[in-house]
Amino acid sequence: MKKIAVIICALFITQTLSAQNAGNLNYHQKIHFPNENIALNHPTTANIFIQVKGLANIKADAYVAIFSVTQTGKTTEEVNELLDKRITQPLTEIKLKKEVETYTDMVSFVPIYEFEIEKKSFSKRTYNEIPTGFELKKNIHIKFSESSQLNDIITILAKNEIYDLVRVDYFSSTQDAMKKDLMTRAKLLVQEKMKNYEALVGESFVNVEKQLTDGYRVALPVEMYNSYEAYSSSALNLRKPATINQSAKSTTLYYQPIVDKEFDFVINPVILEPVIQILYEVTVMIKREKKSTTKDGKEYILVTPNGEMKNLDLKNENEGY
The missing domain is CATH 3.30.70.2970 (Protein of unknown function (DUF541), domain 2)
Known part of the structure; x- marks a missing residue:
């Protein structure tokens, strides 16, 4: 019986130490960080979307x-x-x-x-x-x-x-400059992604119709604090009705910044103190023209062993026979 009690106690201590190592917040409940990105509506007519999201952490001055x-x-x-x-x-x-x-x-x-x-x-x-x-x-x-x-x-x-x-x-006196920096970096990433799409589909998007939408969001520390109660209560298995007087639990506040898990790039990613967070998101719609290279109106694409995609002009090949 003593051995069983020792084992249960050891398991309890192990679980407690694990929670303390991760922080009292995890001891309170399972944490799920919500998606804090900017919600942008896509253009109504589109074939390809190129989306870039950026985050900047600025120390206040x-x-x-x-x-x-x-x-x-x-x-x-x-x-x-x-x-x-x-x-x-x-x-x-x-x-x-x-x-x-x-x-x-x-x-x-x-x-x-x-x-x-x-x-x-x-x-x-x-x-x-x-x-x-x-x-x-x-x-x-x-x-x-x-x-x-x-x-x-x-x-x-x-x-x-x-x-x-x-x-x-x-x-922060650098907030406007940081917005421009976010836009510049996002522009370069959009161009890089566009080249990747061109190589993937075997087309050029230089002269095709494009639509763009973008937006900023600023998160201040004063609106990014959450609260929780850190405590451990014993479970009572009472056979008879009884009055239970519980002690008041202390409520803790903590700073919870926007997590950088959904962004293409982050400026100043390490946060030591509460900061001003600026989010920028840009979405580009590329309208691709429908091509009909055969009599039946279907388009045929050949995938080479190297992974390249090429359009097959079966119409011209048929006319050669």
Whole structure:
């Protein structure tokens, strides 16, 4: 019996270590990465499609973090004074950092109400809503150039009880140049694929009709975060009804970029930190003319031992007899 218990324990440890080596996300569930490519409609009339998909990963060179701060007070003067004290000192310290800018955005300024109980003889209680103070909300926008600066900014704001980081936006000054680079590389691949098709079918596409459609998509880090719960619970085989109180499970967020498994080429494929991802897709339709080289309207193609494809002009051969 002890041997069986040891074997079961060893199997459990092996499975646990395997999951940890692959990451807690795999321990939670089986992961299937969806197809994140751009969906382009093909032209309505076509014989051959040439499709090229490209992906570029760009590191941001500017960031904007937004923090939310709320203050309450009995009067308008009090609430303004308290909030100004909370944000003035930390913003002064943050502005001393290199290439950092700040902006304070007024969000809301509303009165706060509570219920007062009015007691009357020989009647039910009456609850009257009365104003008891004011609530002021502001958002602090902070622009910085290095991602490592965010830790320092959070530390400074936390000393003044400002904790609510709403979002972080990413920007890149090279985004337009990268779009042009994607288009140039895709153009070369389209031309290469077109030559391969010409060699395959034994035709030239230089003077044939062509149609083209293309498009971009930009994926920002703020929209690429997923969540999961990593935990292991024991199974209870209870013979009698019982109350089971489960503990709250911690939810983890993780950055999930677009996976480069469906692209013809990728610029900067290795991702160490959240990046701006630009997708480009181009589809070229080549309209081939139907050929009729025989009296019965059929076309005959000879495949040589070397794998080459040649059209057989049986009409001319028949006329020679």
